[in-house]
Amino acid sequence: xxxxxxxxxWFFLISEILIVAGIISLAVFGLKPGTxxxxxxxxxxxxxxxxxxxxxREEMAELGYDxxxxxxxxxxxxxxxxxxxxxxxxxxxxxxxxxxxxSQVKISDYYLASPTVGAETARNAGIAVIIAAVAMLFxxxxxxxxxxxxxxxxxxxxxxxxxxxxxxxxIFSILGWxxxxxxxALFITGLLAVVGYSINNTVVIFDRxxxxxxxxxxxxxxxxVNSSIVETLGRSLNTSLTTxxxxxxxxxxxxxxxxxxxxxxxxxxxxxxxSSVCISSQLLxxxxxxxxxxxxxxxxxxx
Amino acid sequence: xxxxxxxxxxxxxxxxxxxLWSIVPLDRNVFGREGLxxxxxxxGGSYLVYQADVSGIELGTxxxxxxxxxxxxxRRINALxxxxxxxxxxxxxxxxxxxxxxPGIADIEKAxxxxxxxxxxxxxxxxAEGNWVPATGTVNGEELxxxxxxxxxNTEVTVDQLGSPLLIFEMDETGAQxxxxxxxxxxxxxxxxxxxxxxxxxxxxxIIAPEVKSVIEDRGQIEQLRSYAxxxxxxxxxxxxxxxxxxxxxxxxxxxxxxxxxxxxVDATLGQDSIQKSIMAAVIGITLLLVFMILYYxxxxxxxxxxxxxxxxxxxxxxxLVPVTLTLPGLAGFILSLGMxxxxxxxxxxxxxxxxxxxxxxGAAAExxxxxxxxxxxxxxxxxxxxxxxxxxLGGTLGAFMVRGFALTLFIGVAxxxxxxxxxxxxxxxxxxxxxxxxxxxxxxxKK
Numbered sequence: 001x002x003x004x005x006x007x008x009x010w011f012f013l014i015s016e017i018l019i020v021a022g023i024i025s026l027a028v029f030g031l032k033p034g035t036x037x038x039x040x041x042x043x044x045x046x047x048x049x050x051x052x053x054x055x056x057r058e059e060m061a062e063l064g065y066d067x068x069x070x071x072x073x074x075x076x077x078x079x080x081x082x083x084x085x086x087x088x089x090x091x092x093x094x095x096x097x098x099x100x101x102x103s104q105v106k107i108s109d110y111y112l113a114s115p116t117v118g119a120e121t122a123r124n125a126g127i128a129v130i131i132a133a134v135a136m137l138f139x140x141x142x143x144x145x146x147x148x149x150x151x152x153x154x155x156x157x158x159x160x161x162x163x164x165x166x167x168x169x170x171i172f173s174i175l176g177w178x179x180x181x182x183x184x185a186l187f188i189t190g191l192l193a194v195v196g197y198s199i200n201n202t203v204v205i206f207d208r209x210x211x212x213x214x215x216x217x218x219x220x221x222x223x224x225v226n227s228s229i230v231e232t233l234g235r236s237l238n239t240s241l242t243t244x245x246x247x248x249x250x251x252x253x254x255x256x257x258x259x260x261x262x263x264x265x266x267x268x269x270x271x272x273x274x275s276s277v278c279i280s281s282q283l284l285x286x287x288x289x290x291x292x293x294x295x296x297x298x299x300x301x302x303x
Numbered sequence: 304x305x306x307x308x309x310x311x312x313x314x315x316x317x318x319x320x321x322x323l324w325s326i327v328p329l330d331r332n333v334f335g336r337e338g339l340x341x342x343x344x345x346x347g348g349s350y351l352v353y354q355a356d357v358s359g360i361e362l363g364t365x366x367x368x369x370x371x372x373x374x375x376x377x378r379r380i381n382a383l384x385x386x387x388x389x390x391x392x393x394x395x396x397x398x399x400x401x402x403x404x405x406p407g408i409a410d411i412e413k414a415x416x417x418x419x420x421x422x423x424x425x426x427x428x429x430x431a432e433g434n435w436v437p438a439t440g441t442v443n444g445e446e447l448x449x450x451x452x453x454x455x456x457n458t459e460v461t462v463d464q465l466g467s468p469l470l471i472f473e474m475d476e477t478g479a480q481x482x483x484x485x486x487x488x489x490x491x492x493x494x495x496x497x498x499x500x501x502x503x504x505x506x507x508x509x510i511i512a513p514e515v516k517s518v519i520e521d522r523g524q525i526e527q528l529r530s531y532a533x534x535x536x537x538x539x540x541x542x543x544x545x546x547x548x549x550x551x552x553x554x555x556x557x558x559x560x561x562x563x564x565x566x567x568x569v570d571a572t573l574g575q576d577s578i579q580k581s582i583m584a585a586v587i588g589i590t591l592l593l594v595f596m597i598l599y600y601x602x603x604x605x606x607x608x609x610x611x612x613x614x615x616x617x618x619x620x621x622x623x624l625v626p627v628t629l630t631l632p633g634l635a636g637f638i639l640s641l642g643m644x645x646x647x648x649x650x651x652x653x654x655x656x657x658x659x660x661x662x663x664x665x666g667a668a669a670e671x672x673x674x675x676x677x678x679x680x681x682x683x684x685x686x687x688x689x690x691x692x693x694x695x696x697l698g699g700t701l702g703a704f705m706v707r708g709f710a711l712t713l714f715i716g717v718a719x720x721x722x723x724x725x726x727x728x729x730x731x732x733x734x735x736x737x738x739x740x741x742x743x744x745x746x747x748x749x750k751k
Contacts, residue, residue, distance in 0.1 A: 036702040036703065037702070044573065046573075086562070087411065087412065087415070087566065087568065088412065106570065107568075107570070108569070108570035108572065108573035109344075109567075109568070109569050109570065109573055110566070110567070110568040110569075111566070111567045111568075112563065112565065112566040112567075113565050113702050114552055114554065114564045114565065115554075116552075116553070116554070116564070117564060117565050117702045118702060120700060120702070121700055121702030121703050124697055124700045124703070125697060125703070128693050128694070128696065128697040131693055132689065132690055132693050135689045135693065136686055136689060139685060139686060139689060143682050143685075185697075185702055185703035185705065185706055186632060186705065186706070186709075188697065188703075188706075189632060189694055189697075189703075189706045189709050189710075192690045192693060192694050192697075193636075193639070193687075193690060193694070193709070193713065195690055196686050196687040196688075196689065196690030196691070197643075197687065199683075199686040200646075200683040200684065200686050200687055201683070203679070203682045203683040203686060204650065204679045204682075204683050207678055207679040207682055207683075208679070211675075231657070232653075234653050234656075235649050235650055235653040238599065238649045238653070239643075239645065239646040239649050239650075241595065242592050242595060242596070242642050242645040242646070242649070243639070243642040243643055243645075243646075244642075245588050245589075245591040245592045245595065245642060246584075246585070246588030246589065246591075246592060246638050246639060246641060246642035247588070247639065247642065248588070249584040249585070249587040249588030249591070249638075250581070250584045250585075250588065250635055250638055250639075252584070253580055253583045253584040253587060254580050254581055254584040254635065255576065255577050255580035255581070257344070257577060257631055258631055258632060258635055261632065261635065262635065265635075265639065
């Protein structure tokens, strides 16, 4: 039997490294807000024949849009985020670009959000994430109300949830810095879907722990938890695998518009499965046994 | 027990048949105009939101006036030949927004121009050649056109003794002088009502042009309107046209007319492309999924694939019958829900395998598998429901309106997946196990 509980220090260490890296990136580079949050205009330009991204960037800079975010969406499509311009100005810009780059240009997606709309969307997105975390906490406390200290179960599940969110946000902060990836309302959507999914996995394992505790399969809580993880491992992996099949297909073939949305889901399913199997139940054991030092692995060796 | 399963099977087949019939009538295209309702990111079209400057409107009358403004905009857009547009009033933190959705390949620039125009109705008379020209008069040495500006805002509809609708109006001072001159001149002739360069038309398509029967000063009435609804709309238009309600947006306390607060215009070919790509992704992802399920879980896996097929068809039927407007994130939600729908089956099959390994008989293992897995299925899906509800709320805010499609499809998908696993997979499996056609445990993925 694989010892998932015994290796908990290692799992905690891996997660802590990922989270700290993400927080550093967030503190230094922050997140790049997309049109949904920052306001402004974004549009998808279709060039036929296709042009190079570097050419487009140069031409945009010459026309005065040197701060534009340009994302290559493949097949001659580029997604551009710039300060606010009206649809009329956008058509003029597209025409000029076409003339300079000697290519037929079409605006296939024009999108303008006023800064007030963006600020409000950003605020609501933040509220949504917080409400989600609190609602999940209450739900799990309720679902495990017959166990001793149900609040502990809820807290551990929500820590795993926050863990997932931090790692994904951290990765997108790094992607924003490396590849100019912006976050938008769909990013938050993906994040919340992932939150639901990850908690879902955690609940299945917790459910098994609950069952095994009432069957008294072992006097040692750590052994009970480990058996529960192992017993549900087939399910955890297979469900994630079947979900990953469809997400991966969407990621590879689903088109540029939802590319990063699907990436959130992809990362979320992987990290969510990891945190369910390797973090949330282990936290329960740590709490039960008061082994708080396990949370700061390998610190005691140096002190 | 046996007969109950047969009834369930008949129910499932009937449900499947109905679902299939409702999504693929032979003469219709599944993704076409008559098929699933598509959001503008898939069908192409425009989504415009304007804030209304209601500062010039008397307190308490805003709602009535806004209804009039909505009517005015609807009429203008329809006049451009754009028939499937929708115009809605949205109240938001004390603001009143006008939300306009225009599908397909419409001329958006033209539509926006029309939306930005004033909401004033103009009265016109016929000249010698029969052309409609503005009906004018002279007040205080100034030549003025009779328009809804000079109406008091208390225009209302009643019925006369015979039960036909009657529109009663009052004029302000200037209006009274103006109307007196014009009605004196046009006694026995017709006055038409124009919005921009388009005459108002009744439900039958004819121009609304009441005959002047008497000299009108500060009050009057319009008779012989064809229906009560038509009279009411005219009344709203007149009330809304009394003052201009500029549409635009507020920026730092200043009003910018004609600039939308929010605009999204998607080309129809981009939407078509998105649909094709999503279908391709779905086909590849689902094929992988089915192959995996059959290879790993054998016979139960095959059963799960069957129920997944029914699941997909029923889900599409629900989308169509509710109807749910499918957006690109919504399509992703649909495909994701297919992946997640397998989850309940996996939970049950894993449980069943455990029970079989524990030495239970096939029938007992199947039943225990279902019963034991149920709490996990229920508890775990509720978290996804919570996430969907929060997303649905978030999707109500402007910048995130695409989010709602995802939340809705995922919610319906997960709810249906519970039903699929508990009812459909269970019935199939019971019938197979009960009929004892396949008793080799290897077929259930258990190695002896």
